[in-house]
Amino acid sequence: MKRLGIFLLLILVLSACGGVSGQDSGEGDQGKNKDQTAQETDEKKDSTEEEKEENKENKPEKAEKNKESEEAAAEASPEAPKEAQYQLTGNWSFEPINDAEPKVALLTIDDAPDEHGVEMAKTLKAADAPAIFFVNGHFIDSEEGKEKLRKIHELGFPIGNHTMTHASLPDLSQEEQKEEIVGLNDKIEEIIGERPKFFRAPFGQNTDYSEQLAAEENMLLMNWTYGYDWNEEYMDADNLADIMVNTDLLGNGANLLMHDREWTNDALEDIVKGLRSKGYDLLDPALIKTPE
Numbered sequence: 001m002k003r004l005g006i007f008l009l010l011i012l013v014l015s016a017c018g019g020v021s022g023q024d025s026g027e028g029d030q031g032k033n034k035d036q037t038a039q040e041t042d043e044k045k046d047s048t049e050e051e052k053e054e055n056k057e058n059k060p061e062k063a064e065k066n067k068e069s070e071e072a073a074a075e076a077s078p079e080a081p082k083e084a085q086y087q088l089t090g091n092w093s094f095e096p097i098n099d100a101e102p103k104v105a106l107l108t109i110d111d112a113p114d115e116h117g118v119e120m121a122k123t124l125k126a127a128d129a130p131a132i133f134f135v136n137g138h139f140i141d142s143e144e145g146k147e148k149l150r151k152i153h154e155l156g157f158p159i160g161n162h163t164m165t166h167a168s169l170p171d172l173s174q175e176e177q178k179e180e181i182v183g184l185n186d187k188i189e190e191i192i193g194e195r196p197k198f199f200r201a202p203f204g205q206n207t208d209y210s211e212q213l214a215a216e217e218n219m220l221l222m223n224w225t226y227g228y229d230w231n232e233e234y235m236d237a238d239n240l241a242d243i244m245v246n247t248d249l250l251g252n253g254a255n256l257l258m259h260d261r262e263w264t265n266d267a268l269e270d271i272v273k274g275l276r277s278k279g280y281d282l283l284d285p286a287l288i289k290t291p292e
């Protein structure tokens with residue numbers, strides 16, 4: 001398989017240089033041979049992780065090309081629903097249901113889509129790193145906000161419910177809580193055509209009623225295992241990337257909380273690389289068991 005991967009890589013390089021297809025090299029031809037590269041990308045998917053890394057680090061132009069063709073492939077054939085392989089545990093982390101790999105970590109981005117959400121989604125997509133984006137209603141009132149939400153969703157990231165106004169739910173009446181939670185699901189559905197499958201309360205503060213609403217809406221309610229980007233000490237990309245990867249709280253199935261913030265955006269790529277270098281797979285939210 002590795003040999004085939006290298007062979008196809010070679011073809012792709014030649015093709016990109018114009019040697020095989022005769023097309024112009026450079027950015028302009030990406031649209032023309034999209035189908036071809038999409039096919040090749042499909043076949044290449046079995047190539048090893050090292051090769052993928054190598055592509056990204058040493059051949060940025062071609063990595064870019066692969067990324068685009070993967071997007072094209074994803075558009076062409078939407079994936080069938082995946083069977084659940086992980087379930088939430090009592091401490092908000094995840095465990096395999098059967099024989100899935102236990103050494104995984106879930107990335108979540110709260111308070112989105114604010115200033116950096118779309119860029120964060122693009123960074124994650126480029127790294128082939130799945131994540132849940134937990135959205136607040138006040139960010140998706142404007143047309144610009146709606147467009148950001150659509151973009152994040154189109155990039156393939158599940159949208160979670162983080163309430164309409166980021167209110168503290170225990171301070172609210174039942175009617176107000178319903179508007180915060182069910183109202184936001186209605187709003188999100190109007191924009192992207194889907195209701196969220198995940199719920200996270202602001203500050204992790206739930207009530208019996210918010211738990212009931214989440215259940216009625218078939219959403220999996222979760223808090224998190226750890227997060228640091230709201231502490232002043234970690235409002236710095238290097239410090240944040242270091243603690244997110246090297247904290248003692250990182251363990252199998254950890255549920256990592258981050259936010260749509262400048263320093264988190266800057267740290268994101270290093271966080272993904274760091275977790276992977278410690279042997280963690282990034283948990284695909286599509287594999288998480290949610291209420292039906």
Ligand SMILES: [Zn+2]
Pocket residue numbers: 110111162166202203
């Ligand atoms: Zn929040």
